[in-house]
Structures are given as C-alpha cells and as structure tokens.
Amino acid sequence: MATSKTLQDQNVRSVISVIVINESSVLARVSGLFAGRGYNIESLTVAPIPNSQTSRITIVTNGNIRTIEQITKQLHKLIPVYKVIEHQEMVEKEMVLVKFPLTENLSDISALCTAYNGGIVNVGAQMCITMITDEPSRVRHFIEATQRFHPLEIVRGGVVALEI
C-alpha cells in the first residue's frame, strides 16, 4: 500500500452537485450525512430542477482526496440521491447582495458593481442594495472592495455550478 502521504492529506476544495428526488427530508439526509460523518460544508444551495421530480443541491466542501471520494460515495448511497457530480471543469457562479448607506457615493458603488457583472438593484430613502454575480474568487475580491463604502449587510447566495 504505497501511499504518497503529502498528496493524500492535502485539503482540496470541491464543488459537488447532487441530484435528488423531490421528497420531504431529503435535504436533511444530505446535510445530516455531512454533520454525522464530520465533513465540512462551505456553502450549500438547493432548488427544484424545472419540469422534473428532482432538485439540485450544490455543495462546496473541502477535505483530502479520500474524504472527497467518501463524500461522493456516501451521498450516492442515500436512497433518494439520483446522481452525484464531482465537478472538474465547470462554470461556477455565486450571487451577492450588499446594502450600502446612501451617505456613500452612489456612482462609485455603481462602477464597482459594474466591474463585477452587477449593479444597483434597489434604492430606498436611507440605503441602496446592489447585486453582483461572479466566480467565487472574484466574489471575494468584490467583498473586500466594498469595505471602503461601509456596507451595512452582505448576503452571499452560495455557489451554483454546471459542468462544461
């Protein structure tokens, strides 16, 4: 059993899509599996797949190679799980909503959001809300960049992904 320890133990980030049959408690089965077996969840999104009896759960997780392999196998073992896709080549996007006070410069905020495929989506009496959608690494940059405009609230939507 020759194991190259370093490679085996390295933590990798992994995006996994789980296609499940729409039935009650299926999300609890999936999230319970992660909790019960000590796997990490970085983000989790779920929504029904149009015109089908199935839903798609997108999970971002991390762990060493063996752990990721176990996660996909254990997910597949769940009876209502139809398909498990461990993404290799994918389009991966995340949506972010940010609320800014109107005391900040609106045109600067708008320019920032434009740079990240977004813009201002709502302006109220005291604040405005912006939305962007981008890749996770760029989302991180965007959130860093927002700091100088004193954001009031930031909501990340969690990653969704499609295999290319």
Next chain:
Amino acid sequence: MKMSGAQMVCEAIIAEGVKTVFGYPGGAIMHVYDEIFKQGSFEHILTRHEQAAVHAADGYARATGEVGVAMVTSGPGFTNAVTGLATAYMDSIAMVVISGQVPLSLIGTDGFQEIDAVGISRPCTKHNYLVRSLEDLPRILKEAFYIARSGRPGPVLVDIPKDITVDIGEFVYPQSVSIPSYKPIYKGNKRQIEKAVEAIKKAKKPLLYIGGGVVLSNAYELIRELAFKTQIPAVETLMARGVMGAENPLLLGMLGMHGNYASNMAMSETDLIISFGARFDDRVTGKLSEFAKYAEVIHIDIDPANIAKLVDVDYPIVGDVTEVVKEMLSMLDGINTDRYKVWREILRRYEDLHPLSYIDSDEVLKPQWIIERVGELVGEKAIITSDVGQHQMWAAQHYPFDRPRQWINSGGLGTMGFGFPAAMGVKRAFPEKIVINVTGDGSILMNVQELVTASEYKIPVINLILNNQFLGMVRQWQSFFYEKRFSETDLSFQPNWKLLAEACGGIGYDVTTKAQFDIALQDAISQNRVCFMNVAINRFENVLPMVPSGGALFNMMLPPKAENKGEK
C-alpha cells in the same frame, strides 16, 4: 380491495412471507395491533422491552437470511428501538421496523409520545419513511422490504401516523419496486475481475480476507471452493466466523484485535489481500499506517463506499460476493497452487509457534475451556449468539463454528444486551436447534426482562453466563492500560441467578466445576425452559492475543503457552 392502513400493514407482512413479528404495542400503533389480533397468518411475540423486540427480529434475520420484522409504538417505544436499529445497521442486517406515530395533525406540536422518529433514525437506518398519506402506504411497505434485503442489506424504519392506520383506502400490494435512484450493483466488472485474477496468479503470499458480507451473500460454499481450488490461506473477521469451517486446513483463524498470531502475521506479511465483503474495520486493521504494508489489495464489496474508505485499493470490484466469486472461479482453472506452498509453510510455522492457547486449571473454571467444552458436547447442533465483551471474544476464538449463521453477535456496534433477545429470535426460527447465548454477568442484565418473554412463549434458550463478577473487557483494559484502577467495573454485588431465572419461569444452574458443567448443560438441553447457567470463571482471565488499541497488528500481547492446547 378497501381496507384500513392497519390492515395494509398486516397484509404486507403476510405478502412478504413473514412468519414471526416481534413487538410491543402502545397508543399510536394500537390499530395495527387490533388487526394483528384478528389475523392468523403470522405470530406476534410480545417482548418485554422494545429494544429486545428489535434484537429478536435481528437474530431471526441473521439466522434465516430473511427480513426480520419488529413493531413498536411512537415516542419512547421508538426511542427504545433505536439501539436495535443501530445494531442491525452496523452489521448490515435486513430488517423492517414499523413504528406508530402521533396523528398527522399533531406532528410538530410536541404531542403526547411524539418524537421525530425519522430524524433520530436517519443515521442508523439504511432508509426510513414517515408515511404522509394512505395512498403511499402500500408502495412504502413494499419498498421497505425491498430496500432492507437488496444491495447491502440494512434496517428500514416505516413510521406511520395513527390516523393513517385508521383511514380506509384501496389496497393493492405492488408486484415490483422501481426506485430510479436506487440500483444496487450485483455483477462485478469483468475486466476488473480479470485483473484481480491476474494479480492472484502473480502473487507469492496471497491471503483471503473474509468478512460478514460473505455470510450475507450466502457465498460460503463458493468461498470454500475458491480457497480449495487456489490453496490460498484464509482469515476470517468476527462477522465471518463459520464461513470456512473450523476444520478447514486453509483457515488460519480470526484476525484483528483478538485474532490469533498466525492470522495477524499473515495479514502483516501478505503481498495480496483478497477481501470478500469485509470493511477493514479498526478492530481488524490496528494501526492503519502499519497495516499490511507489503500488500496490494483486491477489494470486493457490494457497497462502493466501503472500497478505499480506509486503505488504498489496487483492484476495486463493486458487486455481490457470490456473483464475483463465481466469475473468479471460472478464471482460475489450472492455477498453480504450488506457487503459494512456501507461504503456507511459513504460516504453518506461525501457527505452531503461537497457537491459540490458555492454561487450563482444575481449581477454577476457565472460560476458554467452557467454550471448547460446549463445542465438544453440542458442536454443530447449536447456534451460538453472544453479547459483547470478553465472553464474545472467547466464543469467537474457541468455538468450532462449521457454518455461517451459526455465530450471531453484534460486531459493528458492540451492543451489550443483544445476545438474549437475538437468541430468542434464532430459536423461534430454528426450534430444533440448541440455541446458546454466550454472555457475561454484565451484558445479560441489559435485557434480563426477556426471561419473562422466553418463559411465556416457551423459547428455551440457554444463557451461558461466563461470570467473572466484572465488566471483564473494560477490567482487562484497566489492568493493562490504567494501572489496575478498576473504575466502576466490579460487579461482585450479584443477583441470585438461579432464583432470578426461576422467578420468571425459567431454570437456573450454578456451576463451579467441570463435572457440574457437563451435567448442567445436558440437563438444560433436555429442559423445555429458558435457562440461566451461571458459570463462575477465573475472575482475572484475559482475552489474548491482544493488539493494544491503536497498535500495529503484528504487535500482539500473546497468551501464555499451554502444554496440551493447539487449535484454532
């Protein structure tokens, strides 16, 4: 046909060919019990605790290979059943447990005897259902039995709200099951099997590593044939005892924490592990980084998640052991068995060097002697169940099991209190067999109330209590690793076992000598009553060999050498 949900439950049980159901009624399941009262197709055994009902159904399933069925009510009825579910889950035992639930309208209101049964049992069942409408019930019942017995077997819970058992609806029991997301793989990949066979032919020191999956797959004859054809030595896990047969010259014995020297050394030195339905449990491997360092691994398992879970696998084969071994056998014609001759000789020397041994005594009874004596007196006529602890290991080491399903114990979860109710389930399935629960003075008290059940239903199982007045296995660890601080393991305050048995309609024996033991066992077999055979054994006897927890498999604490003993 129109009928109530309760009737549907009974009709499904009948349609599945179940002859015995173990259970305990209560408020939420009463309608089903009313229908049980009216029917005559299956019997119901009223245990005195829900845990025992599930263990009894489990024992029944393990002995027969069929699906065991237990029935409990909501709330505490269900929570008492959880240990039984977890026990069956860890050992992959096909079982359907039906639990009552508060009416749909009360779910989520903290109603009387309401608990989230599917939530609690999710990690300890193969699958579970909360029935939400009567129309779903026939399908769910059919699926439950199918899921329980197919693929890697396991327990399935069906939680039925009370109002659904009352409602009347159309009942057609489905002929077949179609779950698009559940398709177990039985046939192994042929190319992979070919590669594995090539590896076997190239190996110098191959080893058959036989697990409980061989029992579940009913593949023992094929495995014996494979071993004979290839002349490759074999080791068995705790769950696989009996697969090779005690007399089989190719069997080295049980491996792992309390495995024998030759088995553990074989595993440490082999260059090719051929694993059949085993899962490289930590009690088998010891320290993983030292485990089978020189070996390539062929891993055959019906559950892909078992493969490469703990050790790297060179030849993964997903499939049913029976199907895969059949394929393998046809590819192994004309194999040169001399190739492994040197290896067999090395292992034979290991067997001679440190056989499974103990020092017998005429002053005090030795547990190993008791087990061997039972083997001599009843042997193949008996089915042995066990609880958990030292007695379990002594039984696994020393009993001459000659077939699978003759040894029934809680291997994965290690549930004390399993043995007695499981023995009742076994005895119900095989009334003509002698059923002996090898137990300890700790374990037996964990389901002692079943004396009443066994007496009422005349289920004459023999509880062989190897009594050292200790929680022996914990005491053994305390002796070795905790400087003999026997924290809360001294059980020298004891019940009067004979009177306890008699108070519940059973029969009791107190045994302190070899002569008494022979007489007591013969008498117990001739009685048609449940019995407690209280056997006073050496208080400080240890289970050896022992691989200290977390240690390498080849670092064993070895038993003292005896002059006259030398068997597996």
